[in-house]
Amino acid sequence: MSNKNLFLKSGFIRAPIQNGVGRFVPQLQRIVLKFCKTYGASQGLREFIEQDLVDFAKENPSVVVYLKPRRHRGPVIVAEYLNGDRVWMSVHNKTHSEITKWIEVLRTQQGDISSLRLRKYQYTDYPSVQGPWTPFTFKDPELNTAQLPDPHFGANDRLPITATEKLRLLFEKQKLSDVKTAE
Amino acid sequence: MSACKRVQQWATFARTWHIFDCKWQDPYQSAGVIKKYLMGMHKPIYHPLNDCGDVVVCINSREIALRGEDWRRRAYFHHTGYPGGASWTLAWELHNKDPTMIIRKAVYRAMQGNLQRRHTMERLFIYPGEDIPEDVLQNVTNQIRQLRLVPTRLDHIPEEEVKNYPKVMDYPEDYILK
Amino acid sequence: MSVFRAGLQRITNVLKSSPGGFLSRFVTNLTPVEDKAIPQTSKEVIATCNKLIEQNPSRSFAIIHLLGKQWRVTDGDLLVVEGYWPPNIGDKITLDKVLLAATKDFSLIGRPLVQPGLVTVTATVISKGLSHTRTHFKKKRRKQYMRINFQRAEQTMLRINSVDIASKINKPASNVF
Numbered sequence: 030m031s032n033k034n035l036f037l038k039s040g041f042i043r044a045p046i047q048n049g050v051g052r053f054v055p056q057l058q059r060i061v062l063k064f065c066k067t068y069g070a071s072q073g074l075r076e077f078i079e080q081d082l083v084d085f086a087k088e089n090p091s092v093v094v095y096l097k098p099r100r101h102r103g104p105v106i107v108a109e110y111l112n113g114d115r116v117w118m119s120v121h122n123k124t125h126s127e128i129t130k131w132i133e134v135l136r137t138q139q140g141d142i143s144s145l146r147l148r149k150y151q152y153t154d155y156p157s158v159q160g161p162w163t164p165f166t167f168k169d170p171e172l173n174t175a176q177l178p179d180p181h182f183g184a185n186d187r188l189p190i191t192a193t194e195k196l197r198l199l200f201e202k203q204k205l206s207d208v209k210t211a212e
Numbered sequence: 213m214s215a216c217k218r219v220q221q222w223a224t225f226a227r228t229w230h231i232f233d234c235k236w237q238d239p240y241q242s243a244g245v246i247k248k249y250l251m252g253m254h255k256p257i258y259h260p261l262n263d264c265g266d267v268v269v270c271i272n273s274r275e276i277a278l279r280g281e282d283w284r285r286r287a288y289f290h291h292t293g294y295p296g297g298a299s300w301t302l303a304w305e306l307h308n309k310d311p312t313m314i315i316r317k318a319v320y321r322a323m324q325g326n327l328q329r330r331h332t333m334e335r336l337f338i339y340p341g342e343d344i345p346e347d348v349l350q351n352v353t354n355q356i357r358q359l360r361l362v363p364t365r366l367d368h369i370p371e372e373e374v375k376n377y378p379k380v381m382d383y384p385e386d387y388i389l390k
Numbered sequence: 391m392s393v394f395r396a397g398l399q400r401i402t403n404v405l406k407s408s409p410g411g412f413l414s415r416f417v418t419n420l421t422p423v424e425d426k427a428i429p430q431t432s433k434e435v436i437a438t439c440n441k442l443i444e445q446n447p448s449r450s451f452a453i454i455h456l457l458g459k460q461w462r463v464t465d466g467d468l469l470v471v472e473g474y475w476p477p478n479i480g481d482k483i484t485l486d487k488v489l490l491a492a493t494k495d496f497s498l499i500g501r502p503l504v505q506p507g508l509v510t511v512t513a514t515v516i517s518k519g520l521s522h523t524r525t526h527f528k529k530k531r532r533k534q535y536m537r538i539n540f541q542r543a544e545q546t547m548l549r550i551n552s553v554d555i556a557s558k559i560n561k562p563a564s565n566v567f
Contacts, residue, residue: 049549138519
Protein backbone atom coordinates (compact mmCIF):
# COMPACT_ATOMS: atom_id res chain seq x y z
CA MET A 30 0.00 0.00 0.00
CA SER A 31 1.18 3.46 -0.77
CA ASN A 32 1.15 6.17 1.83
CA LYS A 33 -0.05 8.77 -0.69
CA ASN A 34 -3.38 9.19 1.08
CA LEU A 35 -1.98 9.52 4.58
CA PHE A 36 -1.78 13.28 4.37
CA LEU A 37 -4.21 14.12 1.58
CA LYS A 38 -7.56 12.36 1.59
CA SER A 39 -9.22 11.53 -1.68
CA GLY A 40 -12.90 11.30 -2.33
CA PHE A 41 -15.89 12.11 -4.45
CA ILE A 42 -17.81 15.33 -4.78
CA ARG A 43 -20.86 15.87 -2.65
CA ALA A 44 -22.98 18.76 -1.53
CA PRO A 45 -24.42 18.98 1.99
CA ILE A 46 -28.13 18.12 2.20
CA GLN A 47 -29.16 18.55 -1.43
CA ASN A 48 -27.85 22.09 -1.54
CA GLY A 49 -28.98 23.84 -4.70
CA VAL A 50 -32.04 21.67 -5.27
CA GLY A 51 -34.95 24.04 -4.79
CA ARG A 52 -33.10 26.47 -2.55
CA PHE A 53 -29.54 27.51 -1.99
CA VAL A 54 -28.03 27.85 1.47
CA PRO A 55 -24.70 29.67 1.89
CA GLN A 56 -22.45 27.28 3.75
CA LEU A 57 -20.26 29.70 5.72
CA GLN A 58 -21.56 29.87 9.30
CA ARG A 59 -19.08 31.81 11.29
CA ILE A 60 -15.87 33.72 10.68
CA VAL A 61 -13.43 34.82 13.39
CA LEU A 62 -10.80 37.45 12.68
CA LYS A 63 -7.99 37.36 15.22
CA PHE A 64 -5.52 40.23 15.15
CA CYS A 65 -3.23 42.46 17.21
CA LYS A 66 -3.83 46.19 17.52
CA THR A 67 -0.18 47.15 17.42
CA TYR A 68 1.74 44.51 15.46
CA GLY A 69 2.77 45.35 11.89
CA ALA A 70 1.86 41.87 10.69
CA SER A 71 -1.79 42.62 11.39
CA GLN A 72 -1.73 45.85 9.39
CA GLY A 73 -3.65 44.41 6.40
CA LEU A 74 -6.28 42.75 8.56
CA ARG A 75 -6.77 45.95 10.57
CA GLU A 76 -7.29 47.89 7.33
CA PHE A 77 -9.84 45.32 6.22
CA ILE A 78 -11.71 45.62 9.51
CA GLU A 79 -11.73 49.40 9.33
CA GLN A 80 -12.87 49.68 5.72
CA ASP A 81 -14.73 46.57 4.56
CA LEU A 82 -15.94 44.55 7.52
CA VAL A 83 -19.27 46.36 8.06
CA ASP A 84 -20.16 45.98 4.37
CA PHE A 85 -19.17 42.32 4.49
CA ALA A 86 -21.43 41.68 7.49
CA LYS A 87 -24.33 43.55 5.88
CA GLU A 88 -24.02 41.66 2.61
CA ASN A 89 -23.88 38.29 4.34
CA PRO A 90 -26.59 38.23 7.00
CA SER A 91 -26.19 34.47 7.41
CA VAL A 92 -22.59 34.79 8.56
CA VAL A 93 -21.66 35.49 12.16
CA VAL A 94 -18.54 37.66 12.34
CA TYR A 95 -16.38 37.72 15.45
CA LEU A 96 -13.43 40.01 16.08
CA LYS A 97 -10.83 38.86 18.57
CA PRO A 98 -8.09 41.37 19.36
CA ARG A 99 -5.18 39.79 21.18
CA ARG A 100 -1.89 41.28 22.12
CA HIS A 101 1.35 40.47 20.31
CA ARG A 102 0.19 37.49 18.32
CA GLY A 103 -0.08 36.87 14.59
CA PRO A 104 -3.22 37.62 12.60
CA VAL A 105 -5.44 34.61 11.86
CA ILE A 106 -8.77 33.96 10.15
CA VAL A 107 -10.89 30.98 11.22
CA ALA A 108 -13.94 30.03 9.16
CA GLU A 109 -16.53 27.50 10.28
CA TYR A 110 -19.00 25.83 7.97
CA LEU A 111 -22.42 24.22 8.25
CA ASN A 112 -20.97 20.76 7.64
CA GLY A 113 -18.69 21.15 10.66
CA ASP A 114 -15.47 21.97 8.82
CA ARG A 115 -13.14 24.50 10.36
CA VAL A 116 -10.53 26.28 8.27
CA TRP A 117 -7.67 27.99 10.05
CA MET A 118 -5.62 30.41 8.01
CA SER A 119 -2.72 32.64 8.90
CA VAL A 120 -2.75 36.07 7.26
CA HIS A 121 0.63 37.14 8.57
CA ASN A 122 1.90 40.19 6.66
CA LYS A 123 -0.86 39.89 4.05
CA THR A 124 -2.03 43.13 2.48
CA HIS A 125 -5.54 44.48 2.51
CA SER A 126 -6.35 43.35 -1.04
CA GLU A 127 -4.95 39.86 -0.45
CA ILE A 128 -7.08 39.46 2.65
CA THR A 129 -10.17 40.63 0.75
CA LYS A 130 -9.59 37.90 -1.80
CA TRP A 131 -8.92 35.18 0.77
CA ILE A 132 -12.05 36.09 2.72
CA GLU A 133 -14.03 35.87 -0.52
CA VAL A 134 -12.65 32.35 -1.04
CA LEU A 135 -13.55 31.36 2.50
CA ARG A 136 -17.04 32.79 2.06
CA THR A 137 -17.84 31.04 -1.21
CA GLN A 138 -16.50 27.57 -0.55
CA GLN A 139 -18.77 24.98 1.02
CA GLY A 140 -16.31 23.49 3.49
CA ASP A 141 -12.70 22.58 3.66
CA ILE A 142 -12.63 21.48 0.01
CA SER A 143 -8.88 21.99 -0.44
CA SER A 144 -8.11 19.11 1.88
CA LEU A 145 -9.73 16.59 -0.47
CA ARG A 146 -8.36 15.30 -3.74
CA LEU A 147 -11.28 14.73 -6.09
CA ARG A 148 -11.32 11.38 -7.86
CA LYS A 149 -14.24 12.27 -10.10
CA TYR A 150 -15.39 15.68 -11.22
CA GLN A 151 -19.02 14.71 -11.71
CA TYR A 152 -21.61 12.94 -9.62
CA THR A 153 -24.88 11.54 -10.92
CA ASP A 154 -27.60 9.37 -9.42
CA TYR A 155 -28.61 8.21 -12.91
CA PRO A 156 -25.55 6.91 -14.77
CA SER A 157 -27.66 5.69 -17.66
CA VAL A 158 -30.98 6.90 -19.03
CA GLN A 159 -31.25 4.93 -22.23
CA GLY A 160 -29.81 1.75 -20.72
CA PRO A 161 -26.24 0.52 -20.41
CA TRP A 162 -24.29 -0.87 -23.35
CA THR A 163 -24.50 -4.56 -24.07
CA PRO A 164 -22.93 -6.52 -26.92
CA PHE A 165 -26.36 -6.54 -28.55
CA THR A 166 -26.67 -2.76 -28.73
CA PHE A 167 -26.88 -1.56 -32.35
CA LYS A 168 -26.37 -5.11 -33.63
CA ASP A 169 -28.17 -6.45 -36.65
CA PRO A 170 -30.61 -9.11 -35.44
CA GLU A 171 -29.92 -11.03 -38.62
CA LEU A 172 -26.57 -11.99 -37.09
CA ASN A 173 -28.40 -14.29 -34.65
CA THR A 174 -29.30 -16.73 -37.37
CA ALA A 175 -26.55 -16.08 -39.91
CA GLN A 176 -24.00 -18.74 -40.65
CA LEU A 177 -20.63 -17.04 -40.35
CA PRO A 178 -18.41 -16.36 -42.19
CA ASP A 179 -20.74 -14.69 -44.59
CA PRO A 180 -19.61 -12.06 -47.12
CA HIS A 181 -22.86 -10.22 -46.47
CA PHE A 182 -21.56 -9.36 -42.98
CA GLY A 183 -17.84 -9.51 -43.73
CA ALA A 184 -17.38 -7.36 -46.83
CA ASN A 185 -16.68 -3.67 -46.50
CA ASP A 186 -19.93 -1.82 -47.14
CA ARG A 187 -18.60 1.68 -46.52
CA LEU A 188 -16.60 2.02 -49.73
CA PRO A 189 -17.65 4.59 -52.31
CA ILE A 190 -19.48 3.19 -55.31
CA THR A 191 -17.18 2.16 -58.14
CA ALA A 192 -17.40 3.60 -61.65
CA THR A 193 -18.38 0.18 -63.02
CA GLU A 194 -21.22 -0.11 -60.55
CA LYS A 195 -22.36 3.43 -61.30
CA LEU A 196 -22.51 2.60 -64.97
CA ARG A 197 -24.56 -0.51 -64.30
CA LEU A 198 -27.04 1.44 -62.16
CA LEU A 199 -27.37 4.10 -64.86
CA PHE A 200 -28.06 1.39 -67.40
CA GLU A 201 -30.73 -0.27 -65.28
CA LYS A 202 -32.42 3.05 -64.58
CA GLN A 203 -32.50 3.74 -68.30
CA LYS A 204 -34.04 0.31 -68.89
CA LEU A 205 -36.74 1.04 -66.33
CA SER A 206 -37.64 4.37 -67.88
CA ASP A 207 -37.71 2.72 -71.32
CA VAL A 208 -40.23 0.20 -70.00
CA LYS A 209 -42.35 3.01 -68.54
CA THR A 210 -42.45 5.03 -71.74
CA ALA A 211 -43.35 1.88 -73.67
CA GLU A 212 -46.33 1.38 -71.37
CA MET B 213 -33.38 -7.86 -12.48
CA SER B 214 -35.30 -9.62 -15.19
CA ALA B 215 -33.95 -12.74 -16.84
CA CYS B 216 -33.37 -10.85 -20.11
CA LYS B 217 -31.41 -8.09 -18.38
CA ARG B 218 -29.36 -10.66 -16.50
CA VAL B 219 -28.36 -12.38 -19.72
CA GLN B 220 -27.45 -9.04 -21.26
CA GLN B 221 -25.26 -8.10 -18.34
CA TRP B 222 -23.62 -11.52 -18.42
CA ALA B 223 -22.90 -11.09 -22.10
CA THR B 224 -21.44 -7.63 -21.53
CA PHE B 225 -18.62 -9.06 -19.47
CA ALA B 226 -18.26 -12.32 -21.40
CA ARG B 227 -15.94 -12.80 -24.36
CA THR B 228 -17.47 -12.49 -27.79
CA TRP B 229 -15.99 -14.43 -30.68
CA HIS B 230 -15.39 -12.55 -33.93
CA ILE B 231 -14.36 -13.95 -37.27
CA PHE B 232 -12.24 -12.07 -39.81
CA ASP B 233 -11.68 -13.11 -43.40
CA CYS B 234 -8.10 -12.20 -44.42
CA LYS B 235 -8.66 -12.83 -48.11
CA TRP B 236 -7.02 -10.02 -50.14
CA GLN B 237 -6.53 -7.93 -47.01
CA ASP B 238 -3.44 -5.93 -46.12
CA PRO B 239 -2.19 -7.65 -42.91
CA TYR B 240 -0.64 -4.48 -41.50
CA GLN B 241 -3.80 -2.44 -41.88
CA SER B 242 -6.03 -5.29 -40.73
CA ALA B 243 -3.83 -5.70 -37.66
CA GLY B 244 -4.98 -2.32 -36.39
CA VAL B 245 -8.59 -3.44 -36.60
CA ILE B 246 -8.01 -6.92 -35.17
CA LYS B 247 -6.03 -5.44 -32.30
CA LYS B 248 -9.00 -3.30 -31.23
CA TYR B 249 -11.24 -6.33 -30.99
CA LEU B 250 -8.61 -8.41 -29.20
CA MET B 251 -8.07 -5.74 -26.58
CA GLY B 252 -11.74 -4.82 -26.29
CA MET B 253 -11.21 -1.24 -27.40
CA HIS B 254 -14.36 -1.36 -29.52
CA LYS B 255 -16.46 -1.48 -26.35
CA PRO B 256 -17.57 1.60 -24.46
CA ILE B 257 -16.71 -0.19 -21.20
CA TYR B 258 -13.03 -0.41 -22.20
CA HIS B 259 -10.45 0.33 -19.58
CA PRO B 260 -6.82 -0.83 -19.55
CA LEU B 261 -7.36 -2.56 -16.22
CA ASN B 262 -10.63 -4.11 -17.37
CA ASP B 263 -10.25 -7.57 -18.88
CA CYS B 264 -12.80 -7.08 -21.63
CA GLY B 265 -10.90 -8.32 -24.69
CA ASP B 266 -12.58 -10.54 -27.25
CA VAL B 267 -11.51 -13.56 -29.29
CA VAL B 268 -10.75 -13.14 -32.99
CA VAL B 269 -10.61 -16.00 -35.48
CA CYS B 270 -8.78 -15.15 -38.71
CA ILE B 271 -9.43 -17.35 -41.71
CA ASN B 272 -7.85 -17.50 -45.17
CA SER B 273 -4.54 -16.13 -43.92
CA ARG B 274 -2.84 -17.82 -46.89
CA GLU B 275 -4.57 -15.35 -49.21
CA ILE B 276 -3.44 -12.07 -47.68
CA ALA B 277 -2.26 -9.32 -50.04
CA LEU B 278 0.90 -7.32 -49.44
CA ARG B 279 1.50 -3.93 -50.95
CA GLY B 280 3.93 -3.11 -53.74
CA GLU B 281 7.16 -5.09 -53.69
CA ASP B 282 6.64 -6.26 -50.13
CA TRP B 283 6.61 -9.97 -50.89
CA ARG B 284 10.10 -9.71 -52.35
CA ARG B 285 11.56 -6.89 -50.25
CA ARG B 286 10.17 -7.16 -46.74
CA ALA B 287 12.48 -9.13 -44.46
CA TYR B 288 11.67 -10.65 -41.06
CA PHE B 289 14.60 -10.59 -38.68
CA HIS B 290 15.43 -13.27 -36.17
CA HIS B 291 18.45 -13.71 -33.95
CA THR B 292 19.21 -16.95 -32.16
CA GLY B 293 21.33 -15.18 -29.55
CA TYR B 294 24.55 -16.86 -30.59
CA PRO B 295 27.28 -15.09 -32.61
CA GLY B 296 26.38 -15.21 -36.26
CA GLY B 297 22.87 -16.23 -35.35
CA ALA B 298 21.13 -13.45 -37.24
CA SER B 299 18.85 -14.42 -40.05
CA TRP B 300 16.64 -12.48 -42.40
CA THR B 301 13.67 -14.21 -43.95
CA LEU B 302 11.87 -12.59 -46.84
CA ALA B 303 8.12 -12.25 -46.62
CA TRP B 304 7.44 -14.79 -49.36
CA GLU B 305 9.77 -17.31 -47.74
CA LEU B 306 8.11 -16.87 -44.39
CA HIS B 307 4.69 -17.17 -45.96
CA ASN B 308 5.72 -20.44 -47.62
CA LYS B 309 6.98 -21.79 -44.30
CA ASP B 310 4.01 -20.73 -42.23
CA PRO B 311 1.07 -18.93 -43.85
CA THR B 312 -0.20 -17.67 -40.48
CA MET B 313 3.05 -16.01 -39.43
CA ILE B 314 2.78 -12.68 -41.27
CA ILE B 315 -0.63 -11.78 -39.86
CA ARG B 316 0.37 -12.99 -36.39
CA LYS B 317 3.48 -10.82 -36.37
CA ALA B 318 1.55 -7.86 -37.75
CA VAL B 319 -1.02 -8.04 -34.93
CA TYR B 320 1.72 -8.59 -32.35
CA ARG B 321 3.55 -5.48 -33.53
CA ALA B 322 0.37 -3.40 -33.65
CA MET B 323 -0.01 -3.78 -29.90
CA GLN B 324 2.04 -2.03 -27.26
CA GLY B 325 4.87 -4.07 -25.82
CA ASN B 326 3.52 -4.61 -22.31
CA LEU B 327 3.04 -7.66 -20.16
CA GLN B 328 -0.50 -8.12 -21.39
CA ARG B 329 0.49 -8.51 -25.06
CA ARG B 330 1.36 -12.21 -25.01
CA HIS B 331 -1.84 -13.07 -23.14
CA THR B 332 -3.89 -11.03 -25.58
CA MET B 333 -2.24 -12.83 -28.50
CA GLU B 334 -3.46 -16.14 -27.03
CA ARG B 335 -6.96 -15.02 -27.97
CA LEU B 336 -6.08 -14.79 -31.68
CA PHE B 337 -6.70 -17.89 -33.77
CA ILE B 338 -5.36 -17.92 -37.32
CA TYR B 339 -6.18 -20.53 -39.93
CA PRO B 340 -4.56 -20.62 -43.37
CA GLY B 341 -7.71 -21.74 -45.16
CA GLU B 342 -11.45 -21.73 -44.74
CA ASP B 343 -11.51 -25.02 -42.83
CA ILE B 344 -11.68 -24.31 -39.14
CA PRO B 345 -12.55 -26.66 -36.29
CA GLU B 346 -16.25 -27.02 -35.59
CA ASP B 347 -15.87 -26.18 -31.89
CA VAL B 348 -14.24 -22.87 -32.81
CA LEU B 349 -16.80 -22.02 -35.44
CA GLN B 350 -19.81 -22.62 -33.23
CA ASN B 351 -18.64 -19.95 -30.78
CA VAL B 352 -18.45 -17.26 -33.45
CA THR B 353 -21.25 -14.73 -33.21
CA ASN B 354 -19.94 -11.74 -35.09
CA GLN B 355 -17.93 -10.94 -38.18
CA ILE B 356 -15.42 -8.11 -38.50
CA ARG B 357 -15.83 -6.19 -41.72
CA GLN B 358 -12.91 -6.35 -44.15
CA LEU B 359 -11.01 -3.21 -45.08
CA ARG B 360 -10.74 -3.81 -48.80
CA LEU B 361 -13.01 -5.13 -51.46
CA VAL B 362 -12.21 -8.69 -52.50
CA PRO B 363 -11.78 -8.57 -56.28
CA THR B 364 -13.68 -11.13 -58.33
CA ARG B 365 -11.91 -12.81 -61.19
CA LEU B 366 -13.57 -12.49 -64.57
CA ASP B 367 -13.54 -16.28 -65.10
CA HIS B 368 -15.35 -16.73 -61.80
CA ILE B 369 -18.31 -14.60 -62.87
CA PRO B 370 -20.98 -16.64 -64.65
CA GLU B 371 -20.73 -16.32 -68.40
CA GLU B 372 -24.32 -15.20 -68.74
CA GLU B 373 -23.77 -12.26 -66.45
CA VAL B 374 -20.67 -11.21 -68.38
CA LYS B 375 -22.62 -11.32 -71.63
CA ASN B 376 -25.53 -9.32 -70.28
CA TYR B 377 -23.31 -6.63 -68.79
CA PRO B 378 -24.06 -3.23 -70.38
CA LYS B 379 -21.59 -2.18 -73.02
CA VAL B 380 -20.36 1.38 -73.32
CA MET B 381 -19.62 0.91 -77.01
CA ASP B 382 -19.20 -1.83 -79.58
CA TYR B 383 -15.82 -2.69 -80.96
CA PRO B 384 -15.23 -1.42 -84.51
CA GLU B 385 -15.56 -4.13 -87.15
CA ASP B 386 -11.90 -4.15 -88.06
CA TYR B 387 -10.78 -4.45 -84.39
CA ILE B 388 -8.78 -7.61 -83.79
CA LEU B 389 -9.52 -9.25 -80.45
CA LYS B 390 -6.57 -11.03 -78.93
CA MET C 391 -27.46 -23.51 -26.80
CA SER C 392 -25.21 -24.55 -29.67
CA VAL C 393 -27.74 -27.16 -30.77
CA PHE C 394 -30.38 -24.45 -30.82
CA ARG C 395 -28.10 -22.17 -32.87
CA ALA C 396 -27.29 -24.93 -35.32
CA GLY C 397 -31.00 -25.59 -35.79
CA LEU C 398 -31.67 -21.93 -36.47
CA GLN C 399 -28.83 -21.82 -38.96
CA ARG C 400 -30.17 -24.84 -40.80
CA ILE C 401 -33.59 -23.18 -41.09
CA THR C 402 -32.11 -19.97 -42.47
CA ASN C 403 -29.97 -21.88 -44.91
CA VAL C 404 -33.07 -23.54 -46.28
CA LEU C 405 -34.82 -20.18 -46.47
CA LYS C 406 -31.97 -18.34 -48.11
CA SER C 407 -30.39 -20.99 -50.33
CA SER C 408 -28.44 -18.33 -52.22
CA PRO C 409 -24.72 -18.75 -52.75
CA GLY C 410 -22.41 -16.13 -51.27
CA GLY C 411 -18.78 -17.18 -51.72
CA PHE C 412 -16.76 -15.70 -54.49
CA LEU C 413 -19.51 -13.38 -55.68
CA SER C 414 -19.26 -11.33 -52.50
CA ARG C 415 -18.90 -8.05 -54.37
CA PHE C 416 -22.14 -8.57 -56.20
CA VAL C 417 -23.92 -9.65 -53.07
CA THR C 418 -22.94 -6.56 -51.09
CA ASN C 419 -23.15 -3.85 -53.69
CA LEU C 420 -26.28 -4.98 -55.44
CA THR C 421 -28.80 -2.32 -54.51
CA PRO C 422 -32.26 -2.80 -55.99
CA VAL C 423 -32.97 -0.16 -58.60
CA GLU C 424 -36.43 1.24 -58.00
CA ASP C 425 -37.65 4.77 -58.60
CA LYS C 426 -39.80 5.08 -55.51
CA ALA C 427 -40.53 8.28 -53.61
CA ILE C 428 -38.89 8.51 -50.19
CA PRO C 429 -41.57 7.79 -47.57
CA GLN C 430 -42.51 10.81 -45.50
CA THR C 431 -41.61 9.19 -42.20
CA SER C 432 -39.62 12.05 -40.74
CA LYS C 433 -42.75 14.16 -40.14
CA GLU C 434 -44.41 11.31 -38.31
CA VAL C 435 -41.33 10.69 -36.20
CA ILE C 436 -41.16 14.35 -35.19
CA ALA C 437 -44.86 14.38 -34.33
CA THR C 438 -44.44 11.25 -32.21
CA CYS C 439 -41.48 12.76 -30.36
CA ASN C 440 -43.43 15.96 -29.67
CA LYS C 441 -46.30 13.92 -28.30
CA LEU C 442 -43.94 11.85 -26.14
CA ILE C 443 -42.51 15.02 -24.62
CA GLU C 444 -45.99 16.35 -23.81
CA GLN C 445 -47.48 13.23 -22.26
CA ASN C 446 -44.55 11.33 -20.83
CA PRO C 447 -42.03 13.41 -18.93
CA SER C 448 -39.41 10.66 -18.61
CA ARG C 449 -35.96 11.54 -17.35
CA SER C 450 -33.98 13.45 -19.95
CA PHE C 451 -30.29 14.11 -20.22
CA ALA C 452 -28.21 16.50 -22.25
CA ILE C 453 -24.63 16.85 -23.32
CA ILE C 454 -23.49 20.38 -22.71
CA HIS C 455 -20.36 22.24 -23.60
CA LEU C 456 -18.91 24.09 -20.62
CA LEU C 457 -15.48 25.68 -20.34
CA GLY C 458 -14.06 23.59 -23.20
CA LYS C 459 -15.33 20.31 -21.85
CA GLN C 460 -18.36 18.22 -22.60
CA TRP C 461 -20.52 16.99 -19.75
CA ARG C 462 -23.40 14.55 -19.74
CA VAL C 463 -25.91 16.06 -17.32
CA THR C 464 -29.31 15.14 -15.96
CA ASP C 465 -31.46 16.52 -13.12
CA GLY C 466 -29.70 16.67 -9.77
CA ASP C 467 -26.16 16.15 -11.06
CA LEU C 468 -23.13 17.73 -9.45
CA LEU C 469 -20.30 19.08 -11.61
CA VAL C 470 -16.96 20.56 -10.72
CA VAL C 471 -15.43 22.82 -13.33
CA GLU C 472 -11.88 24.04 -12.99
CA GLY C 473 -10.37 27.35 -13.93
CA TYR C 474 -11.46 30.98 -13.78
CA TRP C 475 -15.21 31.33 -14.21
CA PRO C 476 -17.09 34.50 -13.19
CA PRO C 477 -20.44 33.14 -11.80
CA ASN C 478 -20.64 33.39 -8.01
CA ILE C 479 -22.37 31.23 -5.42
CA GLY C 480 -26.14 31.28 -5.45
CA ASP C 481 -26.31 32.30 -9.13
CA LYS C 482 -28.86 30.49 -11.23
CA ILE C 483 -27.57 30.11 -14.76
CA THR C 484 -28.71 28.57 -18.00
CA LEU C 485 -26.26 26.37 -19.87
CA ASP C 486 -26.99 27.20 -23.50
CA LYS C 487 -24.46 25.19 -25.46
CA VAL C 488 -26.42 21.97 -25.75
CA LEU C 489 -24.80 19.46 -28.08
CA LEU C 490 -27.30 16.67 -27.58
CA ALA C 491 -30.51 16.15 -25.65
CA ALA C 492 -32.28 12.88 -25.17
CA THR C 493 -34.90 11.02 -23.22
CA LYS C 494 -35.37 7.30 -22.80
CA ASP C 495 -37.07 7.03 -26.16
CA PHE C 496 -35.31 9.40 -28.55
CA SER C 497 -32.27 11.63 -28.97
CA LEU C 498 -31.93 15.08 -30.50
CA ILE C 499 -28.49 15.54 -31.95
CA GLY C 500 -27.27 19.07 -32.60
CA ARG C 501 -25.21 20.01 -35.62
CA PRO C 502 -23.21 21.10 -33.64
CA LEU C 503 -25.74 22.66 -31.23
CA VAL C 504 -29.46 22.01 -30.97
CA GLN C 505 -31.53 25.03 -31.85
CA PRO C 506 -31.68 27.73 -29.14
CA GLY C 507 -34.81 27.60 -27.00
CA LEU C 508 -35.52 23.93 -27.58
CA VAL C 509 -33.59 22.57 -24.61
CA THR C 510 -33.23 24.44 -21.31
CA VAL C 511 -30.55 23.33 -18.88
CA THR C 512 -30.53 25.32 -15.64
CA ALA C 513 -27.95 25.10 -12.91
CA THR C 514 -27.08 26.68 -9.57
CA VAL C 515 -23.57 27.55 -8.49
CA ILE C 516 -23.12 25.95 -5.06
CA SER C 517 -19.55 26.47 -4.12
CA LYS C 518 -16.42 28.21 -5.31
CA GLY C 519 -13.08 27.42 -3.84
CA LEU C 520 -9.59 26.21 -4.50
CA SER C 521 -8.53 22.67 -5.23
CA HIS C 522 -6.00 20.72 -3.22
CA THR C 523 -2.38 21.69 -3.76
CA ARG C 524 -0.95 19.97 -6.81
CA THR C 525 2.77 19.46 -6.73
CA HIS C 526 4.76 19.63 -9.94
CA PHE C 527 8.07 18.07 -9.23
CA LYS C 528 10.75 17.80 -11.93
CA LYS C 529 14.19 16.35 -11.49
CA LYS C 530 16.91 15.21 -13.82
CA ARG C 531 19.44 12.85 -12.41
CA ARG C 532 23.13 13.82 -12.48
CA LYS C 533 22.28 17.14 -14.16
CA GLN C 534 21.93 19.44 -11.13
CA TYR C 535 18.35 20.16 -12.20
CA MET C 536 15.40 20.24 -9.84
CA ARG C 537 12.21 22.33 -9.94
CA ILE C 538 9.26 22.19 -7.63
CA ASN C 539 6.06 24.12 -8.25
CA PHE C 540 2.80 24.19 -6.37
CA GLN C 541 -0.51 25.17 -7.83
CA ARG C 542 -4.12 25.34 -6.78
CA ALA C 543 -6.86 25.66 -9.37
CA GLU C 544 -10.17 27.43 -8.90
CA GLN C 545 -13.00 24.96 -8.58
CA THR C 546 -16.65 25.80 -9.09
CA MET C 547 -19.31 23.31 -8.10
CA LEU C 548 -22.59 23.30 -10.00
CA ARG C 549 -25.89 21.63 -9.28
CA ILE C 550 -27.95 20.88 -12.36
CA ASN C 551 -31.56 21.82 -11.58
CA SER C 552 -33.40 20.81 -14.71
CA VAL C 553 -32.98 19.50 -18.23
CA ASP C 554 -36.15 20.34 -20.12
CA ILE C 555 -36.98 19.64 -23.73
CA ALA C 556 -39.75 21.81 -25.17
CA SER C 557 -42.30 20.05 -27.36
CA LYS C 558 -41.47 22.05 -30.45
CA ILE C 559 -38.97 19.92 -32.30
CA ASN C 560 -38.45 21.13 -35.85
CA LYS C 561 -40.08 24.51 -35.17
CA PRO C 562 -37.96 27.23 -36.74
CA ALA C 563 -35.50 28.61 -34.21
CA SER C 564 -36.30 32.06 -32.87
CA ASN C 565 -33.50 34.29 -31.73
CA VAL C 566 -33.71 34.11 -27.95
CA PHE C 567 -30.63 36.19 -27.31
